[in-house]
Structure formats: C-alpha cells, structure tokens
Amino acid sequence: MLKTKKVALVSDSDSLSVDYDMPLIIDAFKRTHVEADVIFWDNTHPDWSMYDVVVLRSPWTYMEKVKPFIEFCQKVEQSSVLLNPLSVIEWNSDKSYLKLLEKQRVPIVPTEIIYSETEIQAALASLQDSDWEINEVVIKPTVGAYSFGVVRLSIDNSEKITQHVRYLLQLEKGGIFQPYLNTIEKHGETNMIYFDNTYSHAIKKEPLLAERGETKKPDMEFRTLKDA
Numbered sequence: 001m002l003k004t005k006k007v008a009l010v011s012d013s014d015s016l017s018v019d020y021d022m023p024l025i026i027d028a029f030k031r032t033h034v035e036a037d038v039i040f041w042d043n044t045h046p047d048w049s050m051y052d053v054v055v056l057r058s059p060w061t062y063m064e065k066v067k068p069f070i071e072f073c074q075k076v077e078q079s080s081v082l083l084n085p086l087s088v089i090e091w092n093s094d095k096s097y098l099k100l101l102e103k104q105r106v107p108i109v110p111t112e113i114i115y116s117e118t119e120i121q122a123a124l125a126s127l128q129d130s131d132w133e134i135n136e137v138v139i140k141p142t143v144g145a146y147s148f149g150v151v152r153l154s155i156d157n158s159e160k161i162t163q164h165v166r167y168l169l170q171l172e173k174g175g176i177f178q179p180y181l182n183t184i185e186k187h188g189e190t191n192m193i194y195f196d197n198t199y200s201h202a203i204k205k206e207p208l209l210a211e212r213g214e215t216k217k218p219d220m221e222f223r224t225l226k227d228a
Helices: 022-031 060-064 066-077 086-092 097-103 117-128 158-170 182-187
Strands: 006-011 035-040 053-056 112-114 136-141 151-154 175-179 189-195 198-205
Touching: 006 022, 022 035, 060 066, 066 086, 112 117, 117 158, 117 175, 136 158, 151 158, 158 175, 182 189
Parallel strands: 006 035, 006 053
Antiparallel strands: 112 175, 136 151, 136 175, 189 198
C-alpha cells in the first residue's frame, strides 16, 4: 500500500484569514489524495520530517520578524523539503533584489529604492525621466508582504509621499518607488506557470490598489477555474 503524501502549508494566525486561495489549495490536495495541514510558523513546532514537502504559503508576518523567520526556515530545511529553498527565501525577502535583476538586464518596471527622506525627490525625478508616462507612483516597503505598507499616490502629492516614506523609515524599512501601471486596470496581470519548463496554466489577477491607495478584497471571479 502506497504511503499517503503529506504537505505542510505554512501560514500564521494573522494572515490565514486573508489567504483567500488557501481553501482552493486544500481542496485540490484532497482531490489528489494528498494530506495537507495548515501550520502556523510562529507558534507551532511539529516534527517536520513527517512532511514530504513544506510549502511557504502565507507566512506574511515574517516581514515584522525576518530573523526569526529565516531561523524557522533553516530548521525546516534540516528535516524536510522547503519550498522555496532557504537560499531563495533569503534572497527574496528584501525587494531590493529588483535592482540586482536590473543590473543583469532583466526587464523590470522602473524602480527606485530609497533609505532616507532626502532621496525622495531624486527618486521621483528618475522615474519621470524614464520612457514611461507616470502620473501616479506606488510606494511599498523593501521588506513586506501582501499589501502591507503599499500606497498609490499622485506623483505631485509631495506631502503624502513624504509622510508615507517617514512611516516606512520609522519601521526601519526602505521605500520602493514604481510607476502605477494603468494597463493593470484594463487587462489585469497574468502570471504564467511552468513546471519543468512546460507550460501548465495561467493566473489572471485584478488590480489590488484602489485610486485612493486603499487595498481591495479580491473578486472571487478571478479565482474561478476557466479554460484559456
């Protein structure tokens, strides 16, 4: 008799309620006869060797305690398969990796990263000097998850921009400046998923930020399986 595969889906008590895809994932595992457990990374300590794979699904409070989270990942990787691997998690935990990609000539949305209030005007000027038509700017923390600390503001609203940068700096986080792309409102965002270099499926997302910079609850219509 074949052993039932077990998967741990890592989240936390604050994030699980806004992980709208978790029920869909659990249901998919059930249909393929895989046992899936939701585990909170910051207050549960199972025997990780029980699981064939440990998936970092929605542990979004990591941004408030990066060091303990990395230590958690190190512990898991000692006795199970961590997805993504620790090396990727460490590299990906700070969004300043975008500038590293840019240096490698990987196309990215124009991005400026600042670590002090005095850098704001230079960052905005750099964005406006790009080939993109920019009326609004998206500002987000260098270390963050989901919509934490993300705002959408008019590029001319220097007062609000400065206030938000001060907020991020008080949290000891840098600020990422990017243009708001109107194409996302018209066409959404499509993620194409490949397994072992073979196309599997695509995920279409709607805009997350409203005009006033507020985040919106996802429309479940965008989480319905459809033929392409």
